[in-house]
Amino acid sequence: MLGIAQELNNLLLTAMENMFPEAVILATDSGKPLDPQLIIASKPEFGDFQVNGPLALSKILGKPPRKIATDLVNALLAIPSFSELCSPPIIAGPGFINLVLKPELLKSEIRKVLSNPNIGVPNVTETEDHLFPVIIDFSSPNIAKDMHVGHLRSTLIGDCLARILEFRGYNVLRLNHVGDWGTQFGMLITHLKQVAPQALINPDVIELGDLVAFYRQAKNRFDNDQSFQIASREEVVRLQSGDPDSRKAWQLLCDQSRREFQVIYDRLDITITERGESFYNSYLEEVILDLDALDLLVTDEGARCVFLEGVMGKSNKPLPVIIQKSDGGFNYATTDLAAIRYRFGVIFEGDGASRIVYVTDSGQANHFAGIFQIARRAGWVPTNGRLEHVPFGLVQGQDGKKLKTRAGDTVRLKDLLDEAIERADIDLRKRLAEENRSEEEIFIKDVSKKVGIAAVKYADLSQNRITSYQFNFDRMLSLNGNTAPYLLYAMVRIAGILRKSSKQHDTLEKQLHFSEPIEWALVRHILRFDLIIIEVEEELLPSRLCSYLFELSQLFNRFYDQVPVLKAKEPNLSSRLILCQLTADTLKMGLNLLGIPTLERM
The missing domain is CATH 3.30.1360.70 (Arginyl tRNA synthetase N-terminal domain)
Known part of the structure; x- marks a missing residue:
């Protein structure tokens, strides 16, 4: 439409x-x-x-x-x-x-959608918009730490937005800005050299599980041992100056973490390109030089700062953003500004992006507002360039507080996904027993895995990302309500109808005949798919797509209950089968844009 x-x-x-x-x-x-x-x-x-x-x-x-x-x-x-x-x-x-x-106009639009593999959604390759990359910065775990539930929303929302922009034809660059640099590495490398020097010779000695405990040990020593603190800070200097042994230890820590991160990304079917903080090291000095040349830098208590316009601090003075610390070191602000310069192509070898989208929790909103203001004042954002922060709320437990384990630890993402699959497996076996159905074990395992992961994804994406939400396995795995299983079951129902039909999609009559209000309601909703996709592209709210798909499933179920399909006579039979096929195509496409594969049976 x-x-x-x-x-x-x-x-x-x-x-x-x-x-x-x-x-x-x-x-x-x-x-x-x-x-x-x-x-x-x-x-x-x-x-x-x-x-x-x-x-x-x-x-x-x-x-x-x-x-x-x-x-x-x-x-x-x-x-x-x-x-x-x-x-x-x-x-x-x-x-x-x-x-x-008018009805004839709606029929004409349905015929267009029938012959369009993208369900009528226009592709930007017909314009110049696709020539310039769109960058989605999402996920961003830290080296030597587990991916935990705090990374869930950034990872899922970022992937969904990337899928939608790719579907529209944009050249999307999915970037994983991992925490792979900074003072914590001096601590980790020092500890590694002292307690596991053999790891530098044999990289297979440690695994990520050990690295997480390893990080805690190193942090404990750093907090309680002054000589270890001094050694760690000296190690940072060696690492930043390119010392071969320090770089080798750093690379080992990064590689071990990447392997475990990739296990999670594979399970979630997420493609992402790592470009960590270390990538921008060589560009940090240029940030200082540029801001200095523009007279934006002010020295305050030994640190080099940019004072924000219109943002007041505690003493009712403009709030400063520290770009270079008093000891000459750099921080997150410096790295983020260097990344903006590189991504917009301010420097020759940069990406030349037209739009940069940062998907992080709402707690970082003030940080990015300050960074974006500085980048614009420095002239690093092109006239038509878009620089956007996509904030999101917390994943909460049943008590309305941040989701944690019973022991009070942050929930590991691996454990959360394991439990989702395990619960989906239990639910499926129970349903099969109630329906007196017998299925092979390979079928049960495959469906459980897909439904479990789909339930987690959809439960997250269907929420307004700006607000927090309570994580509830029972609710997200239910076959009723706005859940992934409900949508997947609608797909299964349609697949069953089409399997029983003697007519194939490409041989269905194109002489459309809709006589019932529910048919016209379904027609209208299918035709709104393109408007929803454009809306999500602009507003970056995946929940809009989820709401649309849920309403589509509800409409189809009412259509299925109110009018006969396979027992209908022509021309109603072909027209209703066309509605079944278009509903299935739209649901499949929409779920795919959410990162959720569909099922023929469940």
């Missing part, structure tokens, strides 16, 4: 300009162009689209919104092409205009 929405928007603008020329002048003077405020109707009974523009126009013109709506409808009806698209508009409430698309 994207094309129709754009055409309607243009017709509405023409009607507004014809009927209210004074509004055009006032809007031009204010720098805010006229906007019909065309949106998808909030409820099906209101029609296909809703026009909210008359309410805004009433403030500009000082006239009642209902009078403006009436005049706007008359202007629309005077445009011949409008009547080819819509039935006569209906004015509702204080001045809303409801638009209902």
Whole structure:
């Protein structure tokens, strides 16, 4: 429906300009162009689209919104092409205009979708937008530490956004900005050299599980042993100056961590390119030089800072962002600024990105707001470049607090996924027993794995990312409600119908015949898929796609309950099978964009 929405928007603008020329002048003077405020109707009974523009126009013109709506409808009806698209508009409430698309237009759009493998979603390769990379910065675990539940949301949201932008045809660069540098490595390398020097000769001596305990041991020594602290700081200097033994130890720690990270990424079916903090080391000095040349750097108590505009600190003075510490060292801010310069291509060998999206928890919102302000003031963000932070809330336990184990430790991501699969396995075996079904063990294991992982992914992505949510295995694995199993079961039901049909998708009649309200409701919802994808691309809210897919599944289940499909006569049979196929195609595509594979049976 994207094309129709754009055409309607243009017709509405023409009607507004014809009927209210004074509004055009006032809007031009204010720098805010006229906007019909065309949106998808909030409820099906209101029609296909809703026009909210008359309410805004009433403030500009000082006239009642209902009078403006009436005049706007008359202007629309005077445009011949409008009547080819819509039935006569209906004015509702204080001045809303409801638009209902004509049935033949909807049928025409369904035929277009039938022949479009992307379910009608346009591809940006037809424009220049795909030539410049879009960077999604997500996941970002720390070397020598487990991936834990705190990495879940960044990893899943980032992957979903990358999938949607890739689907649209953008050149997406998925970056994993791992914590692989900094003072903690002096501590780790010193400890490694002292307690496991053989690891430098035989890298197979330690594994990540040992490294996590190893990190705790090193941290304990660093906190309680002054001589170890001094040795660790000296080791940092050797590492940063390129000492071969220090670099070898550092590389060993990184490699061991990467292998375990990759196990998690493989289980989640996530592709990501590592480009850690260490990558930007050689560009840190340039950040200082650039900011100094622009007179943005100020020395404050020995540290080199940029004071933010419009952001006040505790003493009611502009808040500083430290770029270089008083001891000459760099920090996260320096690395993040170097990354922005590189990613936008400020330096010759950079990425030349058009859009950079950072997916991190909301606790880092102030950090990125400060970094983005500095980058813009320094001129490192291109005129049309987009620099966005995608914040998200916490994963909470049943008590509403941050999810932890009974012992009070942070939940390891590996353990969480294991439990999801185990619970899905138990649920499946119970259901098979209740249905008196017998399945091979390989089938049970495969379905349990896919449903368990899907349940975790969907439970996370279906939440508004801005808010926290409570993690509940029973709820997310339920076959009822807004869950992955519910959507997957709808797919299984449709697959069963299509298997029983003697007609193949490519031989179905194209003479569409829809006679029931539920059929038209399903048609309309399928046609909105492209609008939802564009909306998620712009607003970076995966939950919008989840809501759409849940509503699609609900509509299909009502359709299946209310009208016969396989027992229907022609032309209803072919038309209803087409709706089944299009629903299945849309669900499969949508779930794939969430990183969830579908099943033929479950």
